[in-house]
Amino acid sequence: MQTAGNRLERRKARTRQALVDAAREMIADGRSSTASIADITAAADVGFGSFYNHFEDKPALFAAAVEQVLEQMGDTLDGVSPRSDDPVQIFCDAVRRTGRAAVSHRQAAEIVDRSGFALLDAPGGLGPRARRDLAAAVDAGRLEIEDLSLATAMTAGVLFALVHRWLEDPGSVDDRRIDDAAERLLVMLGTDPDTARAVAHTDLEMPQIS
Known part of the structure; x- marks a missing residue:
């Protein structure tokens, strides 16, 4: 049986992975040093505020x-x-x-x-x-x-x-x-x-x- 907590955890995992996927593309394209957090969240198609629910800062995400x-x-x-x-x-x-x-x-x-x-x-x-x-x-x-x-x-x-x-x-x-x-x-x-x-x-x- 699916619970609200399970759905929340899956949604959080999807959001985190979307941010990581965006970071991977930016590193590969050479954009990691110039990308803003707004650029990253836009590329990941997640809300700006979601970033800090998963990463302290940009270096943490790219690492x-x-x-x-x-x-x-x-x-x-x-x-x-x-x-x-x-x-x-x-x-x-x-x-x-x-x-x-x-x-x-x-x-x-x-x-x-x-x-x-x-x-x-x-x-x-x-x-x-x-x-x-x-x-x-x-x-x-x-x-x-x-x-x-x-x-x-x-x-x-x-x-x-x-x-x-x-x-x-x-x-x-x-x-x-x-x-x-x-x-x-x-x-x-x-x-x-x-x-x-x-x-x-x-x-x-x-x-x-x-």
Whole structure:
């Protein structure tokens, strides 16, 4: 049985999501720095006063929009069962899948490109997942990394470069280029070239990302 409280909660959730959706579009379009709260609520088709029922200010809204994009992508990629116990293979597969996902969804790509290395400071999303996978490879003795933060930043740098290049010229980045980049990243992180080549060019299952 539906109650008034349930209907209210669903309405509040729809309003919040409408604001987040509007923020995602504005970040992707490069309008986040100039948009007013009135602009945001108009784009979301909600009342001006509704904004402060959900967010303290614009930075809070845009942070929530970025976090949602990254968490949706990360959760989907995490849902793929590992095909190997090798943590280097698991890390490499994640890099390759993330690259493929990012260059097939323009809004997500624009948000990643505009946010840049600030994403590494986010509590959720892709940065912590990369650090987790790298730490597992170190713990298993498969990689020797003194500074996990630097290695995570190197991983992000490779992905940011692929995304930026794809936005400039979509035809310049395909699966082969992504796999080549993953191979070179593994070498930079200390994997021997033959292993890096073998790991980065295997068949890869891709989940459906909405």
